[in-house]
Amino acid sequence: MADKDQRIRVIVRKRPLNSKETKRNDPDILSLKSSNTIVVREQKSKVDLSKYIEEHSFTFDGVFNEDTTNQGLYSSCIQPLVQAAFQGAKVTCFAYGQTGSGKTYTMMGEGEIPGLYLLAAQDVFYLKNTYYPRVALYASFYEIYCGKLHDLLNDRNILHAREDAKQNVNIVGLQRKAVNNVNTLMEIINQGIHARTTGQTGANDDSSRSHAVLEISFMEQKMAKGKMSFIDLAGSERGADVSQSDYKTRMDSAEINKSLLALKECIRALDQDKKHTPFRGSKLTQVLKDSFVGNCRTVMIANVSPCLSSCEHTLNTLRYSDRVKELKKSDGTSPPHSVPNPLMLPRQDSNTIRYNCENNDPQLDLSLEKPKRAITPKTRTPHQTKNFKSKTPRDLHKKSIDISKITIEHEDLIKVILTEEDELIGKHRKMIDGIVDIIKDEMALLSDIDRPGSNVNAYVDELEKMLDAKEKLIREVKGKLSSFRKHLCEEEVMSNEFYRLQKMTAESFDEDLLKGISVEC
Numbered sequence: 001m002a003d004k005d006q007r008i009r010v011i012v013r014k015r016p017l018n019s020k021e022t023k024r025n026d027p028d029i030l031s032l033k034s035s036n037t038i039v040v041r042e043q044k045s046k047v048d049l050s051k052y053i054e055e056h057s058f059t060f061d062g063v064f065n066e067d068t069t070n071q072g073l074y075s076s077c078i079q080p081l082v083q084a085a086f087q088g089a090k091v092t093c094f095a096y097g098q099t100g101s102g103k104t105y106t107m108m109g110e111g112e113i114p115g116l117y118l119l120a121a122q123d124v125f126y127l128k129n130t131y132y133p134r135v136a137l138y139a140s141f142y143e144i145y146c147g148k149l150h151d152l153l154n155d156r157n158i159l160h161a162r163e164d165a166k167q168n169v170n171i172v173g174l175q176r177k178a179v180n181n182v183n184t185l186m187e188i189i190n191q192g193i194h195a196r197t198t199g200q201t202g203a204n205d206d207s208s209r210s211h212a213v214l215e216i217s218f219m220e221q222k223m224a225k226g227k228m229s230f231i232d233l234a235g236s237e238r239g240a241d242v243s244q245s246d247y248k249t250r251m252d253s254a255e256i257n258k259s260l261l262a263l264k265e266c267i268r269a270l271d272q273d274k275k276h277t278p279f280r281g282s283k284l285t286q287v288l289k290d291s292f293v294g295n296c297r298t299v300m301i302a303n304v305s306p307c308l309s310s311c312e313h314t315l316n317t318l319r320y321s322d323r324v325k326e327l328k329k330s331d332g333t334s335p336p337h338s339v340p341n342p343l344m345l346p347r348q349d350s351n352t353i354r355y356n357c358e359n360n361d362p363q364l365d366l367s368l369e370k371p372k373r374a375i376t377p378k379t380r381t382p383h384q385t386k387n388f389k390s391k392t393p394r395d396l397h398k399k400s401i402d403i404s405k406i407t408i409e410h411e412d413l414i415k416v417i418l419t420e421e422d423e424l425i426g427k428h429r430k431m432i433d434g435i436v437d438i439i440k441d442e443m444a445l446l447s448d449i450d451r452p453g454s455n456v457n458a459y460v461d462e463l464e465k466m467l468d469a470k471e472k473l474i475r476e477v478k479g480k481l482s483s484f485r486k487h488l489c490e491e492e493v494m495s496n497e498f499y500r501l502q503k504m505t506a507e508s509f510d511e512d513l514l515k516g517i518s519v520e521c
């Protein structure tokens with residue numbers, strides 16, 4: 001199944017049900033139809049509350065079930081690419097998915113079970129020692145949290161990404177540690193993981209809100225050759241917390257959302273051989289720029305939880321992954337995009353089948369084996385068909401344009417807010433430093449005026465200058481503060497409007513689909 005020459009591979013990994021899910025009878029709603037097709041059985045209710053099942057099927061480059069080991073996954077998807085990194089390729093592996101879907105298990109492993117990091121490290125050192133003794137290896141490990149880079153190998157120090165004259169992006173100050181064997185590399189990785197989960201200074205209290213980037217650089221005679229990067233992405237559902245009431249969570253979430261959308265766009269640009277890669281869209285894509293251009297190989301592993309209670313997140317993960325790469329049909333064309341909203345609605349929507357529920361049993365039978373009574377599109381008169389076709393897409397289209405417009409405006413506003421936040425904090429610091437200097441001068445002035453024969457006129461002039469200077473510093477901060485506050489309020493209104501429109505679009509999409517079905521008895 002592995003094709004080492006394929007530039008992008010999107011694969012799905014289903015984890016097993018855990019003991020909690022089994023205990024509460026949370027059924028497994030995912031099944032594999034083939035080695036590259038996964039089916040999700042979603043429970044839904046009609047307006048009359050009767051239940052039905054909607055079956056969504058998605059096709060990727062590969063789909064792995066709960067029995068697949070990390071070793072099996074590695075051999076199939078990553079191992080063929082290790083050699084390419086020695087030959088100068090930039091190999092990047094992303095683990096994407098909802099919190100708890102198995103990203104860390106896949107990357108890091110658990111207990112005695114090795115993850116992709118260790119399995120790749122073993123092969124990297126085997127190849128280096130056997131065929132490429134002149135190649136030197138360096139490891140770095142950093143985290144991207146709320147648009148800021150933190151060095152996990154150096155006390156979570158804040159780092160800055162800078163683009164040089166040749167438009168290469170460099171992370172200034174990032175620790176790159178020489179590694180000579182698997183053990184040293186694993187020690188470094190463990191050090192980084194420890195810093196990630198226990199960091200205090202300005203750190204996120206929840207590692208599922210940050211992206212962790214492990215890079216192994218291949219150097220020969222001090223020249224960069226290839227690179228392998230493993231990215232444990234933030235929990236995909238974290239980007240949806242934008243309706244949260246507290247500002248910090250909203251900003252974190254908006255940043256996660258922005259980076260995941262930018263990532264999708266960059267991989268799509270690579271897949272479609274576009275001239276322009278929008279890597280400046282987020283910090284994540286900016287620092288990973290060389291993973292999207294030139295000689296690169298990218299593997300996206302979409303991790304999914306199998307249980308019914310995770311259905312919505314699982315569908316979101318599969319829809320996102322589906323949009324990352326358009327699988328070409330056998331005639332070389334792409335499947336049509338029949339649904340207008342690019343953010344919310346499925347591209348592979350034509351692969352949705354609906355089933356009525358026997359006896360309307362609230363505990364639906366979600367197994368795939370039994371024959372079902374399919375819900376098929378109602379036969380329409382030409383008039384009905386005309387009305388149905390002309391009304392629905394236009395309504396949906398208008399709402400989707402509104403959502404797209406608001407999404408762009410929201411992203412622009414978030415950029416302004418994040419810049420203003422930095423500026424406000426910077427100005428506040430500057431104000432404190434300035435005021436401290438002025439207070440020192442004021443103390444000296446007071447001690448002068450206490451001296452016999454001091455000049456009161458000079459004292460008055462000096463004091464006035466000092467108070468003016470203080471006032472100016474305070475005014476500057478207040479100006480920044482009020483503009484920042486104004487933008488925060490605007491962001492709140494926009495975020496509510498976004499959710500209102502998004503809900504309306506999802507509801508009307510559902511209603512329209514329901515209008516178009518009847519039960520086959």
Ligand SMILES: Nc1ncnc2c1ncn2[C@@H]1O[C@H](COP(=O)(O)OP(=O)(O)OP(=O)(O)O)[C@@H](O)[C@H]1O
Binds near residue numbers: 066068099102235
């Ligand atoms: N393929 C698998 N086989 C067995 N257990 C798994 C598998 N994938 C995940 N698990 C188990 O599921 C739980 C959650 O997995 P994991 O911590 O890797 O999720 P995650 O996506 O990294 O979550 P977070 O975003 O919170 O870090 C763990 O207890 C892990 O042992």
